[in-house]
Amino acid sequence: MIQAGIIGIGQTRFVTRRDDVNLGELAREATIIALEDAGIEFRDIEAVVFSLALDALEGMENAERWCVEAVGGCKKPCIRVHMGGATGGSALHTGLFHILSGLFNCVLVVGAEKMGETQDAQSILNLIFDPVYEREVAINAINMCSFQAIRHMRKYGTTEYHMALVAVRSYKNALKNPYAHIKKEITVEDVLNSRVICYPIKLYDCCPRSTGACAVLVASSRFIKKLGKKRIAWISGIGSCTNSYFMGDRMDNSGLNDHADAEGLLIAAKKAYKMAGISDPKKEIDVAEIYAPFTSTELAAVEALGFCEKGESGICNEKGIFDMDGKLPVNPSGGVLTSNPISVTALVRVAEAALQVMGKAGERQVKGVKNAVATGEGGSLQFYTVTVLSKGI
Amino acid sequence: MSKELLFISQHWNIEFNHAAGETASVFFRAIKERKEILGRRCPACKRVLLPPRSFCERCFVDTLEWVKVGKEGTIEAFTIVYEQFRGLPKPPYAIAYVLLDGASTAMVNFLKKVDLNNLQEALERIKIGARVKVVFKRKRRGRITDFWYELLHT
Known part of the structure; x- marks a missing residue:
């Protein structure tokens, strides 16, 4: 059987x-x-998966046309992947499928984001809502997450203080990540006193708009053996799940698929864990890189990933379980809250999780990582990707 | 050689004339002509989908039956926006997902006629579980903005 691993970041x-x-x-x-x-050259790349989200954020349609030759794509198969915020996760999975098909041995998954060139990000993100029923109600990427946050608060007693703890930890972690966009120390009071953007989300509960690029090289076990490469992040499990388009469909009080919870992520995680042979994520996952552009998004995500029971993410943050010196460090990179280059944000999660597995995460390295998990989340909490990376397979 | 970096300013201005489609047209005409809110019932799971759709995404079947739902309902989620976003309304404004009586799914719209200038005071009134009513615009065009929600007797 073909196995695939990440050989270069x-x-x-x-x-x-x-x-x-x-x-x-x-x-x-x-x-x-x-x-x-990875210690390889452009000519070793057999195919390119280009990770590129909303064209309007770049101000160019089919912007991958402009980019693939720059990453060595000419005369090779190229596929562009766009799944909103989940783009990078789906792009990585697409790269993996190339390898597992047996048709390719070395695939480049790469993308870039330059959303800093428009001031209209949230008016563009309003356009991800349908023109018939929802767009005119002024929904954007921030307030769509407020709806999830407010339901989580109501259902479980989660507070703005719990959200603030996520921001403080993320900002602290980012100080040790040389790639992080926002680098400053903040306090719980700073978060709680920051201006309200879309209640309950305040300024420091929000990610920045970031510019930058990420590349991940995925190779087959055959290619890796030939290369003689030792430090590999093996892709041991993946899962993906899509929820309904309408957020209101997840507010039917049936208790199923509640918008308070990241149900799509829960399903995707279960699949990925099963594939990776992980039965108790609390014990077997050593570090997580979670796609959470808002503090509240992370609270629902750690529950869906099985790191704590539903409704307990706030208390777990109080206990420091997800801190760098906690039982299960979350987002040692500082996460999406400190860098959000949308087209590659979910790919950065994979890259950072892979660095942890390879033991190459520098000052943000968690000790003794055997299994790491990376997630992606796109649309109105609609598309989810989960990738488990492991030291051995 | 000068190292000065140059910039190219551009602006997208694209027009669309979107078809609402058969299902949404019936829904919007009921609002415009009769001040009625109509959902579509799934013949398999019996959920009344609002906003109405021609299919049930859970049962993979077409929905066929129109159901008139209530003009009152319960807030299921909300936000209060205090930030100005380019091209979006002037803040503050509130947006709520409301489960109208008789519907199985919540529908989003603006929540109006509540003072939002003081957040804490507004939060005393706007809560998940609070009852609201549908209020229709006098001049309706067959759009989602033909109606909004208002809190009931607070």
Whole structure:
């Protein structure tokens, strides 16, 4: 049976703007770093999966056209993947499918984001809602997550203080990540006193708009053996799940598929854990990189991932379970709250989880990582991806 | 060679004339002509879908029956927006998902006629579980903004 592993990782520093490069050149920077990391060359790449979310954020339709040659895609098969926030997770899975098909031995999964070139991000994100029933009600990517947050608060007694704890931890972790966009220390009071954007989400509950690129090289066990590479993050399990388009469908009080909970993530995680042979994620997962653009999103996600019972994420944050020195560190990179280059954010989660497994995460390294999990989340909490990376397979 | 970096400013201005489709057209005409809110019942799971859709995503079957739902309901989720987003309404404004009586799914719209200037005071009134009514615009065009929600007797 073919197995697949991550052999090389490249990230640029995430920033507000990059005026010295275009989108393809930015993706090329991450690609070159990943190739050097793997010890291979452009000619070794057999196919390219391009991770690119909303065209309007880049101001160009089919913007992958502009980029694939910069990452060595000419004369090779290229596929562009767009699943909103889950784009990078789905792109990684697409790269994996290339390898598992047996048709390819080395695939580049790469993307870049330059959303800093428009001030209209939330008006663009309003366009992800249908023009008939929902768009005119001014929903955007922030308030769509407020609806989840307010239901979680009501259902479980989660508070803005619990949300603030997530922000403080993420910001603290980001200080040790050389690629992180926002680097500053904040306190619980800073978060609680920050201005309300879409209640209950306040400024410091929100991710920034980031510019940057990420590249991940996925290879077959055959290719890895030939390369003689030792530090590999094996892809041991994946899962993916799609929820309904209408958020209101998850508010029917049936207790099933409640918008308070990330049910799609729960289903995706179960599949991924099963594939990876993980029966108790609390014990067997050593570190997690979770796609959570808002503090409240992470609270629901850790529950769906089985790191704690439903409704207990607030208390677990109070206990420091997800801190760097806690039982199950979450987002050692600082996570999405400190860097959100939408097109590659979920791919960065995979990259960071892979670095943890490879033992190459530098100052943000968690000790003795055998299994790491990375998630992606797109649409109105609609598309979920889960990837488990392991030291052995 | 000068190292000055240059910029190219561009603006997207694209027009669409979206078809509402048969199902949404019936829904919007009922609002416009009769001040009625109509859902569609799934013949398999019996859920009344609101906003109405021609199929049930859980049962994979077409919905066929129109059901008139109540003009009052319960808030299931809400937000109060205090930030100005480009191209979106002037804050503050409240948005609520409401489960109208007789419907199985919640429908989103603006929640109006409540003072939002003081958040804590607004939160005393706007809660999950609070009862609201549907209020229709006098001049209706057959759009979702033909109606909004208002809190009932507070």
